[in-house]
Amino acid sequence: MNKQTIALVGGTGSLGTLIGNAVLDKPGVQLRLLVRQGSRDKVAALEKRGAQVVEGALGADAGGALASLCQGASTIISAVQGGADVIIDGQTHLLRAARDAGVKRFIPSDYSLDLFKVKPGHIPTSEMRRQFALVADAERGDVEVVHVLNGGFLDRGVLFGFIRVIDVDKRTAYVWGDGKQPMDWTTYADTARYTAEVAIDERPVPRVFSVAGDVLDFEGLVHAYESGSGKKLRVERLGSLEELDARIDELQKAGPANLLAYLPLMYFRSILSGEGKLDELMNDRYPSIRPTTVREYVVKEGL
DSSP, X not given: OOOEEEEEEOTTSHHHHHHHHHHHTSTTEEEEEXXXXXXXXXXXXXXXXXXXXXXXXXXXXXXHHHHHHXXXXXXXXXXXXXXXXXXXXXXXXXXXXXXXXXXXXXXOSOOSSOTTXXXXXXXXXXXXXXXXXXXXXXXXXXXXXXXXXXXXXXXTTIIIIISOSEETTTTEEEEETTOOSXXXXXXXXXXXXXXXXXXXXXXXXXXXXXXXXXXXXXXXXXXHHHHHHOOOOEEEEEEOHHHHHHHHHHXXXXXXXXXXXXXXXXXXXXXXXXXXXXXSOOGGGSTTOOOOOHHHHHHHHTO
């Protein structure tokens, strides 16, 4: 029996590595990686597990490498990060190569809250991915393009770091507005596992595939942390959602190029306002996955 081949771009990153391992965990599947020349050591563990490596990069001059990557593959998974040159232009070259090779499915590098509902200008990184989605709709041919959305990442580096809803060291939780909007949170590991399932699924998959490990409002999030950690949090209310808008505008005007100064607040705004809320969750499609809740993650990580 021939193995199903899944090709992955962006496998040297944190999420990409998890996706690669999740694919390799599936029986009867061959993983193929696109890796930049000189970066092969970053996928050594995946290669040791049996992944094939094609050396090359996304770009107009990478046609041969992309053709080799896509040849005989059933699904292309993208987990790339970067600017418009990568997210829009690079993924467009990859999609065209997939289409020309007769690939069945393409999963772009989205993995976020519902970027299709976020207002224009609210999150620049979502804007790029939405622009690519328009290109993909126009150029996909017979390729099934599936956008995997998982809300915010329920991990040290995001919920407890980048967005900093909870500062573990300061034992403080931060909120703008009333905090009553339900929020979607999923670990990197569970997002990777769902992505692998979508990749190998022989059934048609909806254009937008949404999952969440936990759905909690701010009070529920605080309770989940306190219950899992045994620690009490101080709640700091930072102002209304209108004041959050004003703060983001202030930071943008003060340093437009300093994206990291205001991007976390942009994500938090879209989460707290509900504009990025995932619609119908599709966890039940893959019942073998029982995603990690906020409380379980806090216990597991000793937060």
